[in-house]
Each structure stands twice: as C-alpha cells, then as structure tokens.
Amino acid sequence: xxxxxxxxxxxxxxxxxxxxxxxxxxxxxxxxxxxxxxxxxxxxxxxxxxxxxxxxxxxxxxxxxxxxxxxxxxxxxxxxxxxxxxxxxxxxxxxxxxxxxxxxxxxxxxxxxxxxxxxxxxxxxxxxxxxxxx
Amino acid sequence: xxxxxxxxxxxxxxxxxxxxxxxxxxxxxxxxxxxxxxxxxxxxxxxxxxxxxxxxxxxxxxxxxxxxxxxxxxxxxxxxxxxxxxxxxxxxxxxxxxxxxxxxxxxxxxxxxxxxxxxxxxxxxxxxxxxxxxxxxx
Numbered sequence: 001x002x003x004x005x006x007x008x009x010x011x012x013x014x015x016x017x018x019x020x021x022x023x024x025x026x027x028x029x030x031x032x033x034x035x036x037x038x039x040x041x042x043x044x045x046x047x048x049x050x051x052x053x054x055x056x057x058x059x060x061x062x063x064x065x066x067x068x069x070x071x072x073x074x075x076x077x078x079x080x081x082x083x084x085x086x087x088x089x090x091x092x093x094x095x096x097x098x099x100x101x102x103x104x105x106x107x108x109x110x111x112x113x114x115x116x117x118x119x120x121x122x123x124x125x126x127x128x129x130x131x132x133x134x
Numbered sequence: 135x136x137x138x139x140x141x142x143x144x145x146x147x148x149x150x151x152x153x154x155x156x157x158x159x160x161x162x163x164x165x166x167x168x169x170x171x172x173x174x175x176x177x178x179x180x181x182x183x184x185x186x187x188x189x190x191x192x193x194x195x196x197x198x199x200x201x202x203x204x205x206x207x208x209x210x211x212x213x214x215x216x217x218x219x220x221x222x223x224x225x226x227x228x229x230x231x232x233x234x235x236x237x238x239x240x241x242x243x244x245x246x247x248x249x250x251x252x253x254x255x256x257x258x259x260x261x262x263x264x265x266x267x268x269x270x271x272x
Contacts, residue, residue: 015178045208073180
C-alpha cells in the first residue's frame, strides 16, 4: 500500500546576497501562503543550528529545494545534512525557460521583476502538485 | 585581525517564516546600502552551511555581526560552526522591544513599520560598525 503524502517540504536557498535568492525566498513564501495545508518549510541553516528533528526534515517530508544560483546551497545542504530532495529547482533555469530577465535588485523588486517571482512560484506549485499526486 | 579591519560582515537570519527574520535581513540591507556602504558586506548564510571556502575566509578575516530572527540563532551558530566568534550578536526582536511604537508586519515584504524599524536599527548599529571597522572591541 502506498503511503499518502500529506505535506511537501519547501526549502529556499534564501540567499541574502544575490537577487536570485530574493526571488527564491519570495516565491517560496508565496507558495507556503497559498498552500498552507500542503506545504511546510524549514530555515536552511537549521540543518546546522538545529537538532535531530530539523535534520530529519527531508526524511519526514518529500522536499523541493529552490536555489538562487549555481552554488545550489539548498540542494547540497539538504542532501548532505537531511536527505535527498524529491525535486531540485534552480531560479536561473526557470527564468531562462520562461524568457524572463533575471532581477538585479536585492530587495524592493521592481514591478517588472516581480514577474520572476510569480513564474518561480508557479513552478514550485507545479512541483508540489506532482509530488502530492504521486 | 584586531586593529586592521575595515570591512564588517553582517549576517542576518535566513528565515522566511517569521517577521523578525525579515527585519534582520532588511536591517542588513540598510547598513550595506544606506548607512555604511563600502564598509558593511554580507554573504548568503547558507554558503556557510555548505562550507564555501570564500565565505569561510570572509568571516574568518573580518569582524562579524549576526542578527537573528528567532532564539534558534542560526546566523550566530552558523558562524560559530566555522570556529569564528561573532564580534556582536543581536536578536531582531530586541530592535522592536526598544521601539514598541513600530510593530512590524509582513514576511516576504515588510510593511511600513517594519521598514522604519529596520532603518532605525541600522542607524543605531552604525557606531558599532564604525568601532569594528576601526579594529576595536572585537
């Protein structure tokens, strides 16, 4: 009997120093707010600063990592400290696929840059659906 | 390091679940872009989680201020995990306790109170940044 997946973990890179991190952070927050019963998150540094419960995150929930740059901190940290993510998304790849220029603002995204957060949020939501539908 | 620092690394909480994480981040941006540009720098906190060598070098070579959004103190602990003691550690809720007229709201994007609180906190941290940049009180 297959186990029913009730919630999907979403882990944002959150990168404070790069615009892709801001896009990741805002897009993840949007999905978490719009799908409160189906998604859950964890602050990435808790894999180091937290305890066993935090490090069990990817074992407890099928997890989507969302990274803002090629260093892939969210994916690599989750793999190394918690468990293998079910899906790993990369903001620059998503934006390229949709023909959207990468934002250049670290904060206070301009209106035209907010389109980037919307397409990334939609991609995360699609990944959530795929996992929930099995 | 003492006596020769001229950059100060400010590391905020990476949280996307609480308003005080957003306050920590906004305070860092205020310091970096408005209050002490060219002196205050930041890095993505998760780079320390993956033990990025450049990130580790930056926090080893310069005084570090951490600003955390909750008592789990991820920013402080992530620096300490590199064998580095932060020069100063703050909890963002402390900024609110000092200015209760500015109750912040919003997480992905702060409301006006939140932005004003972060700006005020950055102004108040400027003196500490100057002392650390001059190589003192580490």
